[in-house]
Amino acid sequence: MRVIRIAGLGLAGLLLAACSGQTAGTAQAVGAAGTAATTPGVPAATVAFEGGDRLSPKDPIVVKVSGGTLQAVTVTNPQTGNAVKGDLSPDKTTWTSDDHLRYNATYQVVATAVNQAGAATEQRAEVHTIKPAGVATPALFQPASNDVGVGLIIGLKFDHDITDKATVEKSLKVTSSPSQDGSWYWVSKREVHFRPKDYWKAGSTVKLETTTFGTPIGGEVYGGQDVTATYKVHDSWIAKADGKTHQIKAFHNGQLVKTAPISMGKTANTPPRGPTPTFNGTHTVLSKEEHKIMDSCTYGVCEGDPGYYSAPENWNVRISNDGEYLHENLKTVSVQGSDNVSNGCLNMNTENAKWFFDNFNTGDVVEVTNSGGPQLSINNGHGDWAISWAAWQAGSALRG
Incomplete structure (x- = not known):
């Protein structure tokens, strides 16, 4: 398990324990007035943050607790003020983000957990995402449309040269109903097109999906925001x-x-x-x-x-x-x-x-x-x- 850096301590690869000032076998509960009480014999909840000091923005931030349950988790990008959405597992022991993160960004994580005796533990940390040499963002060659002919060509134009074309191509998905086999063709270092062997069948629905975001695609360049498009083919x-x-x-x-x-x-x-x-x-x-x-x-x-x-x-x-x-x-x-x-x-x-x-x-x-x-x-x-x-x-x- 990779663990993110604790804010303020400057340490990486460390399992994050409960709040300071506690010893094993003792949990600290913080009252409304800020006073603290201890519950002898009940271990404090232990909070851990999975990830790494340089996280890919497509990978989730994961917060886990042992010896208790998570009461609240907040993740915020202080540069934008935006909060990151996430979900708790049914047993409230794991919180996983479900938003795409940003490149070269810092996220502040605050997790509150309670142990078996109800004593609260708060832990803070920072997550840093990778800083790529470049971000290759795709644009649709043919805008999404509900009215196109059987000669439809699907394509993407990137704003950076692609050196690892195979990795990019694996991240591109075209499905059609009825099903028709097709293939990609690289027009240039920045442009790739898709078509079937023969013209599309009249009445087909064709969908393009990309999953390139957060993926290294050569030369320290990473994929930009993904795109989707749906096409409805009319009569031939x-x-x-x-x-x-x-x-x-x-x-x-x-x-x-x-x-x-x-x-x-x-x-x-x-x-x-x-x-x-x-x-x-x-x-x-x-x-x-x-x-x-x-x-x-x-x-x-x-x-x-x-x-x-x-x-x-x-x-x-x-x-x-x-x-x-x-x-x-x-x-x-x-x-x-x-x-x-x-x-x-x-x-x-x-x-x-x-x-x-x-x-x-x-x-x-x-x-x-x-x-x-x-x-x-x-x-x-x-x-x-x-x-x-x-x-x-x-x-x-x-x-x-």
Whole structure:
């Protein structure tokens, strides 16, 4: 049993006994007026504090008594004034905290116990929590939502580099109903994503839980506050856009419900920008905007540069971080269905663009083939689905 330091004595590894001024076989009872009485032959209650001089903030403070019962235990952080919650065991011999503690903090513990004769013993101590070199706090890559598509990607971004990825990955838990196997993939030293082999089943409930807080994760860095998130997957909406046929087909729960002509990004080396093909591979819907100014300056082609444009567009469904959208473009209606001339977006007429805007939402899937462009990367939106399942599994710190 590890024991915390007694306040004021500066000693570690010591079993804490009853109040000062008592000898074995004698208990001291403190009266209302501060007078003391002794009960010969009755041993004083002995209080011990389990823990250590540098406690992990995820571990509990434990107070135990022998030869009596605990009457009261208070634990306070004097830096914040906050009290730490805890529970007594049914026999009142053990008190255990059930709050997460803070890093690099001091907690004052006051325990009062009574022996078999009812004599009170008060003991004070201090608990010090560890001071890490850094705290890696995760943020959700995809906010919790009750309305996401089957292409949902779950992920976490940490604010510190993770050197012990395996330990972190063991602390991450994803469950789904109905059950579906999946795997984690480390995108970088700070970011990790999760997906199943195939798209999530329509109607699934998916839950993410982390237990990284208080865990050493390499380089004297510890895990920050844990996060949880629950996702409800709606009906399956999958669009298949083909750059060779210049058509996009929409499937609702596996049934074809819409076919529309499109114009993808141009592959010809025409001035002033040259080729601007749409990325091949599986995209997912990231966001939607009814009206948006499409400005080439967002990717470095600004006013005065060859190829600069700034144009209002309607019914915009974003499918990559690189500025790819499904949207209305009335200037290309004449070649929609026959030629690819856009700057990378999937152009449609007003009716078709609004239909996709109304029916496709965050996490729904748009599969692009035969665009003549490179593969969509994992850092360009949700390009995770473009990675083969074998390569995805190899990206896990536990499987790779």
